[in-house]
Amino acid sequence: MFTYMRNVVDSLRTTVKGMQVTWKNLRRPETTVEYPEQLVPLPEGYRGIHTLDTDICIYCFQCAKICPVDCIEMRAERVEKKFLSWEVFNIDYNKCLFCDLCIEVCPKDCIHMDKRDGSAKFALITDDRSTLNLDILEYKGLSEADKVAVVKVREENAKKAAEKAKAAAEKKAAADKDESEDKKDKADDSGK
Amino acid sequence: MERLVGALEGLGESAFALSLLMCAGVVLGFVGIWPLFAVWLERKASADFQSRLGPMYVGGFHGWLQTLADGIKLAFKEDLIPAQANRVLFWIAPAVAFCGAFATMVVIPIAQGVEIVNLDIGIFFILAISSVGTIGVVMAGWASNNKWSLYGAVREAAQLVSYEIPIALSLMIPIIAVGNLRLGHIVGFQCAGPEDAGFVYLSHHGWLLFYSPWTLAAGLIYFVASLAECKRAPFDLPEAESELVSGFHTEYSGLRFSFFFLEEYVFMFVVSIVGALVFLGGWQPLPFVSFQFDNPLMKLIGAGILLGKAVFLVWVQIWLRWTLPRLRVDQVMTMGYKYLTPLAMLTLMGMALYQYWGCRYIPGIL
Numbered sequence: 001m002f003t004y005m006r007n008v009v010d011s012l013r014t015t016v017k018g019m020q021v022t023w024k025n026l027r028r029p030e031t032t033v034e035y036p037e038q039l040v041p042l043p044e045g046y047r048g049i050h051t052l053d054t055d056i057c058i059y060c061f062q063c064a065k066i067c068p069v070d071c072i073e074m075r076a077e078r079v080e081k082k083f084l085s086w087e088v089f090n091i092d093y094n095k096c097l098f099c100d101l102c103i104e105v106c107p108k109d110c111i112h113m114d115k116r117d118g119s120a121k122f123a124l125i126t127d128d129r130s131t132l133n134l135d136i137l138e139y140k141g142l143s144e145a146d147k148v149a150v151v152k153v154r155e156e157n158a159k160k161a162a163e164k165a166k167a168a169a170e171k172k173a174a175a176d177k178d179e180s181e182d183k184k185d186k187a188d189d190s191g192k
Numbered sequence: 193m194e195r196l197v198g199a200l201e202g203l204g205e206s207a208f209a210l211s212l213l214m215c216a217g218v219v220l221g222f223v224g225i226w227p228l229f230a231v232w233l234e235r236k237a238s239a240d241f242q243s244r245l246g247p248m249y250v251g252g253f254h255g256w257l258q259t260l261a262d263g264i265k266l267a268f269k270e271d272l273i274p275a276q277a278n279r280v281l282f283w284i285a286p287a288v289a290f291c292g293a294f295a296t297m298v299v300i301p302i303a304q305g306v307e308i309v310n311l312d313i314g315i316f317f318i319l320a321i322s323s324v325g326t327i328g329v330v331m332a333g334w335a336s337n338n339k340w341s342l343y344g345a346v347r348e349a350a351q352l353v354s355y356e357i358p359i360a361l362s363l364m365i366p367i368i369a370v371g372n373l374r375l376g377h378i379v380g381f382q383c384a385g386p387e388d389a390g391f392v393y394l395s396h397h398g399w400l401l402f403y404s405p406w407t408l409a410a411g412l413i414y415f416v417a418s419l420a421e422c423k424r425a426p427f428d429l430p431e432a433e434s435e436l437v438s439g440f441h442t443e444y445s446g447l448r449f450s451f452f453f454l455e456e457y458v459f460m461f462v463v464s465i466v467g468a469l470v471f472l473g474g475w476q477p478l479p480f481v482s483f484q485f486d487n488p489l490m491k492l493i494g495a496g497i498l499l500g501k502a503v504f505l506v507w508v509q510i511w512l513r514w515t516l517p518r519l520r521v522d523q524v525m526t527m528g529y530k531y532l533t534p535l536a537m538l539t540l541m542g543m544a545l546y547q548y549w550g551c552r553y554i555p556g557i558l
Binding site for chain 1: 239240241242243244245248511512514515516530531535
């Protein structure tokens, strides 16, 4: 009889206790994050997409040199014997293994992978792998003065390239002309 | 509704038949819509208990249309019948199981005087008709020609037959106090007040749950037994997914499966609303203070309060489901025959003596 009553009391007590536990869980905030709508809170030092602080970068190219998979493609504009600003700073995330070496080697601490300026991206989901070759300069623009200089240099470069192309085209046209004349001669020869 | 039926009765047989069809339509509409809400509630509540979010996309606000989407998916699924199955029984079983839950709605008053049939044996009718569902389940298990289904069906039969006793006994205890089987009268007893009562008055008896210690015990026994009646955890042995592959509805798919699903959720609602009517004062919002629910607006509010109580009880069922693990078969039988039945009998005896000696009120309260 004692066991019987104890069982009744125990079943009630344990049920209430269990319900208290689930009640506690009910009041706890959800741990699920609705990912595409909400971003996962990133931990400090999270290795995401690089950011480049172009104001303090000294164009030493150390990051490109140390990269074990050679995924950093960089070219800099050169104005009067010194580098002024980046022409190209692309990182190919198809190759990048987020090893942190480029950050460690940087003498000015200007390349980062963390969420320092809120631009760290969480996912690299895409259906076109060519889009993973990202232009890092997009994330941090040039200063106004540098922009003017860079545009000037780019225009000059373009002009030079155009001239070069023009010269090459002329040369080629001349060569073609010679060739066609040769052919003509040959045809005449064969006609004989 | 009763008045409407009565008025149409004078118009002749065809109008009477039409009114009956209308009533059936109302019940069928509710039975169709309620599971949509209940399943959504269950999914959201279980998600909350596990620190998840649950459905969030369909319909915009917290995935409130998720169940409808699932239902449409279910309706378009292929309707399979196993080659060795008994086709006739397999075909009838979901309808029989569904009728058990569906027909009980007929006698439930949703507000004061608003019920389809004011049966003088209301509670008895509910107890009797709800057992019809068991036959449907046994038919389904037998007709499927599948050992898991048969196990599920036999468990269901054993469980429901054994829990019929405590549920009937525990409902008899408030009936001793009221002296009437009509559900409307039982609620009327709980809000009975002085003759010249105003809009708000102190009721003589209060909610039956707090009427005497015996009715309190009866309420608890009723709740536990009703969990077993509608196959909810921790008594969900007939459809134990992990051991019996969903038990009696293993072989069912598409719309037929959805009928079993509807039956389960409608029956959850039925036992909850009966509990709310009998023990929790029906449409009376407070235990000992009653309001006059006589004009249409108040009746609408009363219906809302009653539905709120029923939904709360369903929510407690869900809470228990996500708290307790499933019992073993022998534990379920022990619980039914060794604990709930003797305790219900003891409570019945106590209540009878309590009424006999005239201790109608709890000393100190009224």
